[in-house]
Amino acid sequence: MKPTGILFFPAFDWAISPTHPEREERLLYTRDQIFEEGIMDLPQIREYQPGLATFKDIARVHFCVPDIEAQITEAHLVSAGSALRMADAVVTGEVKNGFAIIRPPGHHSMTVVHGNRGFCNINNEAIMVEYLRHKYGLKRIAIVDTDVHHGDGTQEIFWDDPDVLFISFHQDGRTLYPGSGFMEEKGGPLAYGTTINIPLSPRTTDDGILFILDKLVMPLLEEFKPDLVVNSAGQDNHYSDPLANMCFSAQGYARLNQRLKPDIAVLEGGYSVESALPYINMGLIMAMAGIDFSNLKEPDYSPHKFKEPAGNREALQRIVDTQLRVFREREEKIALTRAKSDRPFRMEMRNIFYDTDYIHEQQRVEVRMCQTCAGFRTIVSSARHPSGREYSVGCVSIPFGACSECQTEGQEAYRTLQQGNTQLVYLQNKIADEYRVIDTRSKQETRL
Amino acid sequence: MLIGIDVGGTFTDGILFDDGRILAAVKKPTRTDNLQESLLAVLDELLSAAQGADIARVVLSTTLVTNLLATGQGERTALFMLPGYGLPHKAYSVTADIYFLQGAVDFRGRVIENIDSNQIYAALQDIKQKGIRRIAVACKFSNRNKTLEQRIRDEIVKFDPNLQVTISAEVSGKLNFPRRAATAYFTAMTITEWNRFAERINQAIQARHLDAEIHILKADGGTMPLSASLSNPCETIFSGPAASTMGAAALSRDKQNSVVVDIGGTTTDISLLISGEPLYASKGARIDKHFTHVNAFAVRSIALGGDSVIRCRDNSIRVGPMRIGAAACFGGDEPTVTDVFNVYYELGVGDAVRSQELLESVAQSSQMTLQSLCFFVVETVIDRLKRAITEMFTEWENEPAYKVWEVVHRRKFQLHRIIGIGAAAHAIVPILATEIDVPAHIHHYAPVANALGAAVVRPTLALQLHIDTASNLYTTDSGGLSGTLPDPRNFQLSDAKVLAMSCLEEVSRARGVEKYTVNASFFMEEQFNMIRGWDRVGKIFEVGIQVAPGFIDEYQGVSE
Ligand SMILES: [Zn+2]
Numbered sequence A: 001m002k003p004t005g006i007l008f009f010p011a012f013d014w015a016i017s018p019t020h021p022e023r024e025e026r027l028l029y030t031r032d033q034i035f036e037e038g039i040m041d042l043p044q045i046r047e048y049q050p051g052l053a054t055f056k057d058i059a060r061v062h063f064c065v066p067d068i069e070a071q072i073t074e075a076h077l078v079s080a081g082s083a084l085r086m087a088d089a090v091v092t093g094e095v096k097n098g099f100a101i102i103r104p105p106g107h108h109s110m111t112v113v114h115g116n117r118g119f120c121n122i123n124n125e126a127i128m129v130e131y132l133r134h135k136y137g138l139k140r141i142a143i144v145d146t147d148v149h150h151g152d153g154t155q156e157i158f159w160d161d162p163d164v165l166f167i168s169f170h171q172d173g174r175t176l177y178p179g180s181g182f183m184e185e186k187g188g189p190l191a192y193g194t195t196i197n198i199p200l201s202p203r204t205t206d207d208g209i210l211f212i213l214d215k216l217v218m219p220l221l222e223e224f225k226p227d228l229v230v231n232s233a234g235q236d237n238h239y240s241d242p243l244a245n246m247c248f249s250a251q252g253y254a255r256l257n258q259r260l261k262p263d264i265a266v267l268e269g270g271y272s273v274e275s276a277l278p279y280i281n282m283g284l285i286m287a288m289a290g291i292d293f294s295n296l297k298e299p300d301y302s303p304h305k306f307k308e309p310a311g312n313r314e315a316l317q318r319i320v321d322t323q324l325r326v327f328r329e330r331e332e333k334i335a336l337t338r339a340k341s342d343r344p345f346r347m348e349m350r351n352i353f354y355d356t357d358y359i360h361e362q363q364r365v366e367v368r369m370c371q372t373c374a375g376f377r378t379i380v381s382s383a384r385h386p387s388g389r390e391y392s393v394g395c396v397s398i399p400f401g402a403c404s405e406c407q408t409e410g411q412e413a414y415r416t417l418q419q420g421n422t423q424l425v426y427l428q429n430k431i432a433d434e435y436r437v438i439d440t441r442s443k444q445e446t447r448l
Numbered sequence B: 001m002l003i004g005i006d007v008g009g010t011f012t013d014g015i016l017f018d019d020g021r022i023l024a025a026v027k028k029p030t031r032t033d034n035l036q037e038s039l040l041a042v043l044d045e046l047l048s049a050a051q052g053a054d055i056a057r058v059v060l061s062t063t064l065v066t067n068l069l070a071t072g073q074g075e076r077t078a079l080f081m082l083p084g085y086g087l088p089h090k091a092y093s094v095t096a097d098i099y100f101l102q103g104a105v106d107f108r109g110r111v112i113e114n115i116d117s118n119q120i121y122a123a124l125q126d127i128k129q130k131g132i133r134r135i136a137v138a139c140k141f142s143n144r145n146k147t148l149e150q151r152i153r154d155e156i157v158k159f160d161p162n163l164q165v166t167i168s169a170e171v172s173g174k175l176n177f178p179r180r181a182a183t184a185y186f187t188a189m190t191i192t193e194w195n196r197f198a199e200r201i202n203q204a205i206q207a208r209h210l211d212a213e214i215h216i217l218k219a220d221g222g223t224m225p226l227s228a229s230l231s232n233p234c235e236t237i238f239s240g241p242a243a244s245t246m247g248a249a250a251l252s253r254d255k256q257n258s259v260v261v262d263i264g265g266t267t268t269d270i271s272l273l274i275s276g277e278p279l280y281a282s283k284g285a286r287i288d289k290h291f292t293h294v295n296a297f298a299v300r301s302i303a304l305g306g307d308s309v310i311r312c313r314d315n316s317i318r319v320g321p322m323r324i325g326a327a328a329c330f331g332g333d334e335p336t337v338t339d340v341f342n343v344y345y346e347l348g349v350g351d352a353v354r355s356q357e358l359l360e361s362v363a364q365s366s367q368m369t370l371q372s373l374c375f376f377v378v379e380t381v382i383d384r385l386k387r388a389i390t391e392m393f394t395e396w397e398n399e400p401a402y403k404v405w406e407v408v409h410r411r412k413f414q415l416h417r418i419i420g421i422g423a424a425a426h427a428i429v430p431i432l433a434t435e436i437d438v439p440a441h442i443h444h445y446a447p448v449a450n451a452l453g454a455a456v457v458r459p460t461l462a463l464q465l466h467i468d469t470a471s472n473l474y475t476t477d478s479g480g481l482s483g484t485l486p487d488p489r490n491f492q493l494s495d496a497k498v499l500a501m502s503c504l505e506e507v508s509r510a511r512g513v514e515k516y517t518v519n520a521s522f523f524m525e526e527q528f529n530m531i532r533g534w535d536r537v538g539k540i541f542e543v544g545i546q547v548a549p550g551f552i553d554e555y556q557g558v559s560e
């Protein structure tokens, strides 16, 4: 039996600010717990060393404004790079699955990056997924976001990608940051139904989440048949988390992962640093490694501690029914959209708020309504940075699945955008694995 | 004058050292059934060579505890484990005589579950029936709070004052409960036999009217006084490879990256010096498949040495792993690896004609030419050594890191040279070095480098101090110190370092090595703000201080 890979990178020398939830202390007690348990000595476990992501790995997903250096620290390169190392080990078959216990987190980061959103600058899972597709030719990937907050960054990045099934369950956006993740958010016009949101009422317990897992998440995965399943593993559904209001326990997390069987789990949020994280991380490791976790619990936990809110089961059943239907009719709906589409592009205006850095970004997004592929996308984005500088950028993204027409038109769009009034124009060509930025005034172009 | 004696598996080596020179070297076969005899025979020869001159220090490296554990001859010991919540009980398998008891401590040192006297009583009744006289007690996170272990010891002594108890917090205070439990268990198993041995050595020294300090070599390449070894027998394991590696460091004495290749009769031990410092095994010494908290060098042993016999079986050439006797050129009955290198590279070692004659006959029976036989053996030997060396580099490069700084500043291992030691190094190491394309360093003291290493290394002591100002508690990972702070609210990293130094001094006084604390240096300085809500409620400090492996002041290198 192959071991489970663990990559533990607590970034003991990195914090957003000294008292911020994302501080050095966050994984300190997890370190104590997993080292005291001697988990890394077990034959079922192989410990991996952190790695560094390259700028190209980041450019495969993000348009960083004004450049990558401005948006990240070395800690981000190590965190993302560690997810890549774990993914390498899983895909090459060195380990049966892997858990990257890393920080800083990433699931609130979107395609365009003007600053830090929800403690995130760059999206570790998205960088990992695109790296795997580039390096190993994987195609279909499922990301199950189990963080209590809606994974709005990951959702936005794969919004128009029908080959990535993004499932997020989270505390209802009406009661928690970032205020999104409603059932109506189902993916772009040509990727309808591969974004599945599951908003949960506050105080949902292990029972409720495992119900959703069994009745909705597992059937979706079975039908989608992904090459790889990623758990975007937040730990803030825990009953003791200070930033949310759910009632999930370490046993619940362990059981969830035992059933979900993710190929790779990547740590996201979770800010109950003492009462939850040490136990949840143990539970996740044990579940992934197939170790009996019946002796694991938080010191203050008892199985009868929480009761599922009244009427919750019925509400969950309605979500299950609706979302199964949405998913199953997706191909039909997309075909209809294509047949009816009378314009070459579908345009959308968006406002994006960066809570940590207090930035308001305006976006105009266009997706080509292609008859053969899911189209390429252009984003024109502007925002005033905390420095006071106003940035306006144009971005073109040619996805892995782009047809030859979309590739040609995407390249064309890169040139056309340079005639406009944005300061920087980006081309992200995933097929050629080429990433360009041009300064429209100096005409200086950099390539990765 | 200094004496170093390394009791190895096959031979016991000893040297008498003074003023940069080895005045006498003695090599005798080890009597595995009587280590003490082997040791004293070598000591007596060295003493007579000293002609009554003053001996300042005698350092002994012995395989006694290693042998006891390897052959399962330790005393039967019960292990009381308090694993609390986490891994299932079946994950712990160091002995069949395990008793799982109630009681739990968490990472902050808080007692989260109490012990149960009735359960302890029942376990003790059972132990009594089995006739077990010795108990090791290990509680998860006892390194943060040892009160549960102490209370259990009290209960045991109350039950029967003749039962011998070892508690894990007093053996090691490092994180890793299974390793701590195993270390406590192995300590309990071997402590009586080790103390008996130490007492006999002590008497023998008295009988010889020696006014020398007697030290024991540890797995970490440092020494401890014989008296301090009484409660830490496990630290004496694997001291042989430590002696060799420190011997290599003593002969090279610089900041290069080196591979130390110690080619003995039947085995070759490979270790690394990184910028001149020996590399430790990241998971501690492994005893009987169990990791422990014994700090030991990272050593890779392969069953291949200068005396590995060359035979032909089923029409193919076998290289070792057996040793029949010495190499043919030194009068052995069968050709060995040393003979092959002797003939192939025309080294002219010993009776080279005899090397060639015996190899010819093996070549004939395998229908090969002498030349191709030798070529095959040389390839095989060099290949196995190269592979082992590469594996060691990779292991070192793949060590985990937990800070951004460590990842960004990680370096590739760049090898500067190979240091050959041991009896057969002269024949094999230069060829290996040419193959890897680095220089070979083989000192003429290389054959006795292990005994030299033992003779000249200084005591080592490492201590990690954990301070939690919110709980107002500090604990150390060695020496078992703990206490409270005078002013926890205003405690700073600089205060933590002062406290660490005074802890080190206290522990070194208890071990009788206080004069070496002037060599202490900090190897870890971490602090964490503890934030609850948006307020700082305290700080956690981790400060590491050590007297690292090195050499006593009297040692200023060897004269060429
Ligand atoms: Zn979250």
Ligand SMILES: [Zn+2]
Binding pocket: A370, A371, A372, A373, A374, A375, A376, A402, A403, A404, A405, A406
């Ligand atoms: Zn297309």
